[in-house]
Amino acid sequence: MTLKTCLITGTLTSAMLVTAAAQADRDDWPDNFTVGTASQGGTYFVYGSGWANLIADELGLSGGGEVTGGPNQNLALVHNGEVALGLTTMGPAADAVAGKSVLAPGVPMDNVCALFPMYETPFTIAALSDSGIESISDIPDGASIGFGPAASTSDTYFPKILKELGVNFDRRNGGWTDLGGQLQDGLIDVIAFAAGIPVPAISQLEVQTDVNLIEFTEKQQTQILEEFPVSPFQIPASTYQTLEEDARSVAMWNFTIAGCDLPEDLVYEITKLSMENNDKMMDIHRSAKFSVPENIKYNTVLPFHPGAVRWYEENGYEIPDDLKL
Known part of the structure; x- marks a missing residue:
């Protein structure tokens, strides 16, 4: 056997061993x-x-x-x-x-x-611009608020957060896209989503109508940080076309x-x-x-x-x- 043949044979054998080892590693996958x-x-x-x-x-x-x-x-x-x-x-x-x-x-x-x-999940609140809701204190008593799917992080924590801030509401659940559509159609008053940004449903709303992104006041943010397992967060203005400056929030x-x-x-x-x-x-x-x-x-x-x-x-x-x- 020539030296060249030995080298080729050795290389092929090594490759086969590597392939066999890789295959063996996958046996229990x-x-x-x-x-x-x-x-x-x-x-x-x-x-x-x-x-x-x-x-x-x-x-x-x-x-x-x-x-x-x-x-x-x-x-x-x-x-x-x-x-x-x-x-x-x-x-x-x-x-x-x-x-x-x-x-x-x-x-x-x-x-x-x-x-x-x-990533961090910010808590984001939005309403239609023509609703007149520009702050949490503007949310009317008994407003219908969509919190996302039942038992989601949003649905688990956001209702508690808003109750802590004194908001009295009618709780609604559903998929993000569905609740965004309900807000646009006037079937609910507010959406309160805990989701990575930009939230696709909110970005889609911005394309179709005028939206208010509602931030927490410093006092409200401090109150929430003391009561819930969240951290302070600023939603960058570049996240949504609606925002003109960073919006104060919390995140998980x-x-x-x-x-x-x-x-x-x-x-x-x-x-x-x-x-x-x-x-x-x-x-x-x-x-x-x-x-x-x-x-x-x-x-x-x-x-x-x-x-x-x-x-x-x-x-x-x-x-x-x-x-x-």
């Missing part, structure tokens, strides 16, 4: 996967569906996003193994871990692991989640793909600008999946011991 998102017209649906497509395309898997009731339901679906991946906010996550989920009170959800940070962080029993190699590859390709993530939704590993510090509730921990530690990011399985 599921045949397909689903990402729990939220209702259409919201950021979760856009972000989650796009992320699912990115995973499927890049890793050669079959998968996609699924319309759900949002963070609370996603936690339950992932915990029960009904979907592999999902999106949630830290408030509902803390409740779920403590067994205080509105969907499963008394059941600690211990099969939910964090993957990576997504979002993280992607996975069943803790998913294969470590699969979750490692998903985390690697998501954290090393922020340009592709931003092509999905511009809020993914904040989907970077530096923001893992905002999860103090859920354990990180071992596959995610491996990627973070390989790349110099420290995961606290109490957030490891």
Whole structure:
């Protein structure tokens, strides 16, 4: 056998071994996967569906996003193994871990692991300009307010926030797009959404009619920060064409989640793909600008999946011991 033949044979053998190893690593991977998102017209649906497509395309898997009731339901679906991946906010996550989920009170959800940070969810209030509602104090007694899908982060926290601020209202639930349409048609008075910005339903409203984006006063913001698991936030004026200057609000962080029993190699590859390709993530939704590993510090509730921990530690990011399985 000539030296050239030996080299070619050795190279082919090495390639076959690498391919075999890669195939072996996938032996316990599921045949397909689903990402729990939220209702259409919201950021979760856009972000989650796009992320699912990115995973499927890049890793050669079959998968996609699924319309759900949002963070609370996603936690339950992932915990029960009904979907592999999902999106949630830290408030509902803390409740779920403590067994205080509105969907499963008394059941600690211990099969939910964090993957990576997504973005902050600002709380946004809007009304039609011709309603005369320009501030929270302008909201009339008994106004009908759409809070998004039942049991969503928006529906869980926004009604409590407005009650804390002394607003008396008639509560309405529905998909983001549907409630935006109801506002435009005069069927409800206000929409109060907790969703990544820009909220697609509000952006669509701006194209079709005049809208007032309503901010919290400094006093109202301080009052909310003292009572709820949120942080101060400024909605940039560039977010919506309606805004002439930044709007004062509050926000809650979002993280992607996975069943803790998913294969470590699969979750490692998903985390690697998501954290090393922020340009592709931003092509999905511009809020993914904040989907970077530096923001893992905002999860103090859920354990990180071992596959995610491996990627973070390989790349110099420290995961606290109490957030490891």
